[in-house]
Amino acid sequence: MAQDKRSILVTGGAGYIGSHAVLALKDAGYNPVVIDNLVTGFRWAVPDDVPFYEGNVVDGALIAQIVKHENIVAAMHFAGSVVVPESVENPLKYYQNNTANSREFIEHLIHNNVRHLIFSSTAATYGIPEQMPVAEDCPQIPINPYGMSKLMTEYMLRDISAAHDFNFCALRYFNVAGADPQGRSGQSTAGATHLIKVAVEAALGRRDSIGIFGTDFDTKDGSGVRDYIHVSDLAQAHLLALQALMNNPQNSYTLNCGYGHGFSVIEVLDAVDRVTNAKLNRVIQGRRAGDPDALVADNRAIMAQFNWTPQYNDLDIIVTHALQWERILSQKNMA
Ligand SMILES: NC(=O)c1ccc[n+]([C@@H]2O[C@H](COP(=O)([O-])OP(=O)(O)OC[C@H]3O[C@@H](n4cnc5c(N)ncnc54)[C@H](O)[C@@H]3O)[C@@H](O)[C@H]2O)c1
Numbered sequence: 001m002a003q004d005k006r007s008i009l010v011t012g013g014a015g016y017i018g019s020h021a022v023l024a025l026k027d028a029g030y031n032p033v034v035i036d037n038l039v040t041g042f043r044w045a046v047p048d049d050v051p052f053y054e055g056n057v058v059d060g061a062l063i064a065q066i067v068k069h070e071n072i073v074a075a076m077h078f079a080g081s082v083v084v085p086e087s088v089e090n091p092l093k094y095y096q097n098n099t100a101n102s103r104e105f106i107e108h109l110i111h112n113n114v115r116h117l118i119f120s121s122t123a124a125t126y127g128i129p130e131q132m133p134v135a136e137d138c139p140q141i142p143i144n145p146y147g148m149s150k151l152m153t154e155y156m157l158r159d160i161s162a163a164h165d166f167n168f169c170a171l172r173y174f175n176v177a178g179a180d181p182q183g184r185s186g187q188s189t190a191g192a193t194h195l196i197k198v199a200v201e202a203a204l205g206r207r208d209s210i211g212i213f214g215t216d217f218d219t220k221d222g223s224g225v226r227d228y229i230h231v232s233d234l235a236q237a238h239l240l241a242l243q244a245l246m247n248n249p250q251n252s253y254t255l256n257c258g259y260g261h262g263f264s265v266i267e268v269l270d271a272v273d274r275v276t277n278a279k280l281n282r283v284i285q286g287r288r289a290g291d292p293d294a295l296v297a298d299n300r301a302i303m304a305q306f307n308w309t310p311q312y313n314d315l316d317i318i319v320t321h322a323l324q325w326e327r328i329l330s331q332k333n334m335a
């Protein structure tokens, strides 16, 4: 299987999701190669035997050197800026890093004859969907610059693939959570705002309490509902996308990545209590600006097209792995 030995460039491979993609690629016999400027990533998140290049995806000379030296045939583009409220305060940063820098990176790929790209898009491109679960052809009306910066890159990819010998898969992630089951990586960003990450920090006593941002949503218990997807299942979806792109060079894909069912904030906190056999200190707070009531993926397309079969579709498992990583991380931080 010569194909399994091909070298794949992973931008943002020192970050949360990218580092799990690197592990999945390695486990499947590919040769991942990482470029990351370490703005939010960690050098230690990349295994020692994976080639690592510190730099920005816009650096054309560096990309050319990597593609040639490492024999790159495809890329996974995780590098980006990811904090929604920050995108509202500083939209220029998001249109620069997620849109303009992606354009430059894609141009470097085209110039260096790299013909396949998997792009990290987001459910935030839908805004506040009228229909739930939300399917890929639902209107995309982002309500923040983060979502818009990603949607613009989806549009660019569509046009570029029509004009060049190049295909892409845009994966629209829903709420990514959990950590590598073997404890090799996890979410490590300090001051993270993601619910499950914050909740396990609180469970381990690193925060005094956990806020519930609103109990008056139009949901089963009034708290916000999201579709939480285990990061390792998401990494597997990237492997399937890679195979599809290489096997079908005429096809491009845009697919939701979620399990197709949602949990409320209260249900998530109940799961943390169950797993830790303790009680979180919950504080009911007001709504966070721009939070939709519910966001749940219609995932039939990825199931049908890639035969994606998630292994960790269980909230308690996601929480267990997040908690396991949080313990490992505190040892790393103390070392
Ligand atoms: N975490 C989520 O729930 C979620 C949901 C939807 C989409 N996404 C997307 O997935 C991707 C990965 O997100 P994450 O949660 O792993 O974030 P992260 O911050 O952990 O990872 C991003 C990585 O990219 C690197 N980076 C950023 N800009 C760069 C640049 N210009 N050149 C080189 N490296 C650069 C950072 O140092 C970091 O290692 C992002 O594009 C994000 O928008 C994440």
Ligand SMILES: O=c1ccn([C@@H]2O[C@H](COP(=O)(O)OP(=O)(O)O[C@H]3O[C@H](CO)[C@@H](O)[C@H](O)[C@H]3O)[C@@H](O)[C@H]2O)c(=O)[nH]1
Pocket: 082, 084, 122, 123, 124, 173, 174, 175, 176, 193, 194, 195, 196, 198, 210, 211, 212, 213, 214, 223, 224, 225, 226, 265, 288, 291, 295
């Ligand atoms: O301390 C907290 C943190 C979050 N929430 C709530 O928990 C839910 C999930 O919030 P969060 O984990 O911050 O994720 P989202 O705001 O849903 O956004 C995530 O999921 C989107 C896709 O669905 C991605 O586009 C974003 O990048 C990613 O941050 C929401 O109802 C929040 O209001 C709380 O109640 N308390």
